[in-house]
Amino acid sequence: MSNPRIHKHTVEGKNLLFSILLNIVITTSQVVGGLLSGSLSLLSDALHNFSDVLSLVISYVAHKLSQRQATLKQTFGLKRAELIAAFVNALTLIVVALILIYEAILRFFNPVTIAPALVIWLSALGIVANGLSVLLLKKDADHNLNMKSAYLHLLTDMMASVAVLVGGLLMKYFQVYWVDNILTLGIAVYLIVVAFDLLKQSTHMLMLFTPNEVNIEEIIEEVHKISGCARLHHIHVWHLNEEELHLEAHLDCSHDMTLSQFNILLHKIEEVLYEKFSINHVNIQPEFKKEDPKDFIVQD
Incomplete structure (x- = not known):
C-alpha cells in the first residue's frame, strides 16, 4: 500500500539543459585552446568537460524518463532511470580520471612547451561557466542522486579549471611547465575519490540493498x-x-x-x-x- 505523504522536491530540468549548453561552449573553447597552447591540463579539462556534456545529457534524459507514468508493461514507470544515470556517470568519471593519469605520466617523459596565455584565459572561462552551472544544480543535488552526479561532474570541472588557472600563472611568470602534469594528476585523483562514493551509493540502490539509515x-x-x-x-x-x-x-x-x-x-x-x-x-x-x-x- 502506498502512503500519500511523500515529500517531493521538484527538480528543475531546465537548469540541467542550460548547464549542457554552457558545457558545450566550454568544451569547444578548451579543445581549440589546448591544441593551440599545447597544454595537457587544458586538454584534460576539455576531455572532462566533454564527459560532462555526455553525463548531463544522460542525466537530463533520465530525469525526463523518470517522470513517465506507470503502464501495464512498466508498473513502476521509469523511476529508476535516474539511478542508472548516476551509476553510468560515476563510471565515466573514473574512466576519464584513469585516462588523465596515463596522459600525465607520458608527458613527464615527453615534455612539451606550453603557451600559458590561452591556458589562463580559457581556464578562467571554465571557472565562470562551471561555477554558474554548479549554482544552478546545487539545490537539486541535495535531493536527487542523478542530479548529484551531474553536480559533481560540474563541481570537479570548476575545481579543475581553478587548478589549470594556477598552473597557467606559474607557467607564465615562473616557466614551471611540469606543474601542468602535476595538476592533471591531482585532478584525476580527486575525480576517482568523488566518483567512487557516487558509484557506491548508486550500486547500493540498484542492488536493492537495505538503506544504510534503516535498521x-x-x-x-x-x-x-x-x-x-x-x-x-x-x-x-x-x-x-x-x-x-x-x-x-x-x-x-x-x-x-x-x-x-x-x-x-x-x-x-x-x-x-x-x-x-x-x-x-x-x-x-x-x-x-x-x-x-x-x-x-x-x-x-
Missing part, C-alpha cells in the same frame, strides 16, 4: 509493539528511487481477524513505519498460523 531490527521491534502483531518476517526494505522507500513483509497476526480489522492494524503499522523510518510504501501479507518459515530474512 531492520528496530523496525521489527517497533512493529511488534503494535497490538495484533505476532511476528513480522520475510522482510525486504529498499529504495525504489531516492524519494520512495519500500517495505515488503509477511505479518503473522496474533489472532484470526476480519479484513476490516486488518485494515485498521495495517494503518497503525504504516503510521509507525512512516513516522519512525520514513518508509512511504508498505506491502504487508497477513497470515494466521500459516505453515511457512518465520525468519526475519528469508531468501524468496
Whole structure:
C-alpha cells in the first residue's frame, strides 16, 4: 500500500539543459585552446568537460524518463532511470580520471612547451561557466542522486579549471611547465575519490540493498509493539528511487481477524513505519498460523 505523504522536491530540468549548453561552449573553447597552447591540463579539462556534456545529457534524459507514468508493461514507470544515470556517470568519471593519469605520466617523459596565455584565459572561462552551472544544480543535488552526479561532474570541472588557472600563472611568470602534469594528476585523483562514493551509493540502490539509515531490527521491534502483531518476517526494505522507500513483509497476526480489522492494524503499522523510518510504501501479507518459515530474512 502506498502512503500519500511523500515529500517531493521538484527538480528543475531546465537548469540541467542550460548547464549542457554552457558545457558545450566550454568544451569547444578548451579543445581549440589546448591544441593551440599545447597544454595537457587544458586538454584534460576539455576531455572532462566533454564527459560532462555526455553525463548531463544522460542525466537530463533520465530525469525526463523518470517522470513517465506507470503502464501495464512498466508498473513502476521509469523511476529508476535516474539511478542508472548516476551509476553510468560515476563510471565515466573514473574512466576519464584513469585516462588523465596515463596522459600525465607520458608527458613527464615527453615534455612539451606550453603557451600559458590561452591556458589562463580559457581556464578562467571554465571557472565562470562551471561555477554558474554548479549554482544552478546545487539545490537539486541535495535531493536527487542523478542530479548529484551531474553536480559533481560540474563541481570537479570548476575545481579543475581553478587548478589549470594556477598552473597557467606559474607557467607564465615562473616557466614551471611540469606543474601542468602535476595538476592533471591531482585532478584525476580527486575525480576517482568523488566518483567512487557516487558509484557506491548508486550500486547500493540498484542492488536493492537495505538503506544504510534503516535498521531492520528496530523496525521489527517497533512493529511488534503494535497490538495484533505476532511476528513480522520475510522482510525486504529498499529504495525504489531516492524519494520512495519500500517495505515488503509477511505479518503473522496474533489472532484470526476480519479484513476490516486488518485494515485498521495495517494503518497503525504504516503510521509507525512512516513516522519512525520514513518508509512511504508498505506491502504487508497477513497470515494466521500459516505453515511457512518465520525468519526475519528469508531468501524468496
